[in-house]
Amino acid sequence: MATGTGKAFDVNLFKRLLRYTNPYKWTFYFVAVSAILLSVFAVLRPYLLQITIDDSILPQDNENLVYYISLMLIALLLEVIFQFLFIYFANWLGQEVIRDLRVNLFEHMLRFKMKYFDKSAVGRLVTRAVSDIETIASIFSEGLFVIASDLLKMLVVLVFMFYNSWQLTLLVLLVLPFILYATRVFQKKMKIAFEDVRNQVANLNTFVQERITGMKIVQLFTREKVEYENFKEINQKHKKGWVKTVWYNSIFFPIAEMSTSITIGLIVWYGGLRVVDNDALSLGIIIMFIELAQMLFRPLRQIADKFNTLQMGMVAANRVFAILDTESSIKDEGKLEIDNLNGAIEFQDVRFGYEEAEEVLKGVSFKANAGETIAIVGSTGAGKTTVINLLNRFYEINSGKILVDGMDIRDITLKTLRAEIAVVLQNVFLFADTILNNITLHNPNVTEDDVIRAAKEIGIHEFIVSLPNGYHYNVKERGVMLSSGQRQLISFLRAYVSNPSILILDEATSSVDSYSEQLIQDATDKITEGRTSIVIAHRLATIKKANKIMVMDAGKIVEMGTHKELLKVKGGFYKNLYEVQFMAEESV
Template sequence: MSNKKENIFDITLFKRLFKYTKPYRIVFYGVLLSVLIIGGLSIATPKLLQIAIDNHIKLKIEKGFLYYIIVMVILLVLQTIFQFFFQFYAAWLGQNIVQDVRVILFNHMLKFKMKYYDNSSVGMLITRAVTDMERIADIFGQGLFMIMRDLMVMVAISAFMLYTNLKLSLIVFVTMPIVLYATKVFQRYMKKAFEEVRTEVSNLNSFVQERVSGMKILQLFTREATEYRNFKAINERHKKGWLKTIWYNSIFFPIADFLSGITSGLIVYFGGLMVVISSTATAGELFMFIMMIPQLFRPLRQIADKFNTLQMGMVAAKRVFKIIDTTSQINDKGTIEAQDFKGAITFKDVHFSYVENEEVLKGISLNVKAGETVAIVGSTGAGKSTVINLLNRFYEINSGEILVDNIDIKTVTLASLRNQIAVVLQDVFLFADTIMGNITLNHPEITEAQVIQAAKDIGIHDFISSLPNGYFYNVKERGAMLSSGQRQLISFLRAYVTNPSILILDEATSSVDSYSEQLIQNATDKITKGRTSIVIAHRLATIQKADKIIVMDAGKIVEQGTHKELLKKENGYYRNLYEVQFLKADVA
């Protein structure tokens, strides 16, 4: 029995959500006070009507009748004022609470490991941060306080009915158990329906987000018809989920209206007999009861409707809190604040796996001297990018040590570690912002003058100046207004302007034009000069200039040395890569 109640409404979850009202307690109690006042006003007008009928209309006495009309108008104005206060501040409270929860959620998501994002749908996370948040706001704006108001009105009217005329009250209450039972069943089924709806909304958002982002691939491979069919199937499930809620509403609300009508008919019939035959009720009481029946049944009907809203909000809150409760952060317990690394890097027997029991790095040990440029080469899946990810602590190693300047990076605060390292990735990500915004990432200490000077230093100032609005050219989402080579140049400038102690380059120039490639090569030479640089090399020119080459295969370092040293090894891994991959790429 307790499980069923828990399924309908999660008290523990609600208590947790209720804690967010603490900063707004004055408004919260103000809304509660307006609930009490609205409940009191709900019985005042019917009572005045009863007095007016019994003492004036029935007795045909005109004197004093106008007084009741004036009081009714005043009460109506007061009810309107308090309804406004109630609805506005209930919604205001909901929006402020959601603002606070959304900030907490986003701040929590900013600290997640990359592994969390590797395993999570972007569309799902967007649904949690946007759509589900609005449902939580509805808990206060459209759910909780509305239910409290309606309950207050029902309690006030029921108590006043019993006080006024017990027999007429019992006639009214004869259908109430049926309505209450129907409401309970309705709520249980609606809870399940809303959980299904939220799941399908998340699936739909994920599907649309991924297909819009990958539209070029879909069109290149002529997958429009297939994805259209897939979308229709997902949309059909989404529609069926909503149709369940519509079906339950279509059953419940007509039943509630029918029972309200039946109750009014019973009051008219039996109440009329009581007025005419037994005189156990007055005409004013009869009219008052007829007026109060809709006020009693309408809130009950609305409570069921608002409980739907409350349940949708609770389902959304459960999903949001699930993310907030997720512990997927890098263990940032370091106490050392990194200032200026010299840049000496050491990996000591580092083991790592993305998936448990499937090692990607199998005991990597390497030394990079301060100021060296080291090229990492190897076939796809050898573990090259993993080395970069681990140095930045995007993932936690299984065992071993990673040191910078002989300091274990786990003892360094995460923010200060990453401030000392700049990364230029192969897959450049630009925000829908200006070039200046994408370079500085709104860092308050990086000035426009510094950005322009840095662009001149690495030889891309002329390219940026040639664009409309120059440094304030909006590149649109993911840098869609720029070519791949231009995006790469922007990422080089973004790394260079931070003046990092350690530079990591995933040097990818195979898909860019010769002009951009030359600019990238010049930029590479400039930004690697005088600082420790680790380059995942794709071009022979970069490899030949490296102070040391590390050759990886299947998660292990199989060779180390200079370009000339490694070429001398008969049947060596590097020599094979050089002849098969790098020479071919260089000729291309």
């Protein structure tokens, strides 16, 4: 389903979208029936007007006049009622469809590999999940049914016109091909223009989202003027995209209006001559044809406008389905559901690269016995964080095996595996919610009493209750109301209440204050007790307590042993790292 081709309508894409209406088929049918009735009522009003003129006004028959006016009022009332029902249920159907589609999209994105999010702009994904899906709703509320109703109305009008006067109908049809051609060209141009608009909207959302998120960096490095100029340029491209659609509208609608006026002039000219010549043509029929001609051309103009709406919705649907068609999830083909793992970990010649041509891990092999604490040290880019990402199956390994309790992690269900592993990251992410909900993540199996008991066990209860509203304190977006050390303590408690078999600490104490560090050290001692732990650390105190230290460099394990054993290796990587980084810390 390629975009940008200028193809006016993608039938396969449309059929796929219509499948989302299957649960609401009775509403769909009702809207369709309403569209049919509206087309009948549309013809009925001009017909009653013609009879009123010819049979009541010209003969001056007051009794018939009241009768026909009453019929016109009844027809108008019925038309208003069905117009209301048509609009309401068409919009209702659209909202039901996009609700289901948005749920499907979000559920699909929840299963994506981390690699997908590494390469996808957050603002663009937000655009797909919010504004693009909202645009799809207009297919049903303003596009599909309105177009169908208008086309049916035009067909009924044409048949009725031929029935009453084929000569006047031919006059109307003289101008119709020109309008149809102009409409077709207009639709193709607008399809391309709207694709450009959606691209520019996504670019604008991405830019704004990134700059607002990184506003501290922008201001720290005094990049306000540069980013302001960049924003002006992106905003200008966005404006140009919309101006192009305005240009096409400015050309098409005056042409359509002029064509309608020419058609009415032809009807009045030819019909007037026939009336003057005392032909069978009546004044009522001429007025009726003027009404019918306007009813024929007005839907054409509206169809062009509604087709724009339909095309915008189709472009948006194409983008949303492109994400739904993306196969980027970790294959969850494991059958084993294990509770309370012992926590023994083994990497067997594991090779992996975020990009296929560039390996990050180059044949990594090690064992961690159940209950052991392994510290991983090494320079930036050595592959430390990659090890824990692979253990959680955020990425698929290129070759080798990763075993937990002797079982290949690919044989264990993802839900079971990740439920047994808790991770505390250096950069803690907190949601704009209460401390309690950030700890439990709305897990119904973890009560507030459980959280309070766990907080007391690891020594951070006093810190939490000192905050306004305690456990119900709202930390706002990304936890900005807390310091980095406080956020870290919350993440430790989040890990602890999940009662994991395997604990991973990724540089969890590298950038906190001394007070928070002491609390974190105490919490670390408590939550690592009796469970397998992998610690990526820059602090000597944490490393020295490990049962073994794994030294990594350039994607390989270059040394393995205890702190004392590694210091005895002459010219060793760890000994050098200790002398450069840790010796001053130890002396303090």
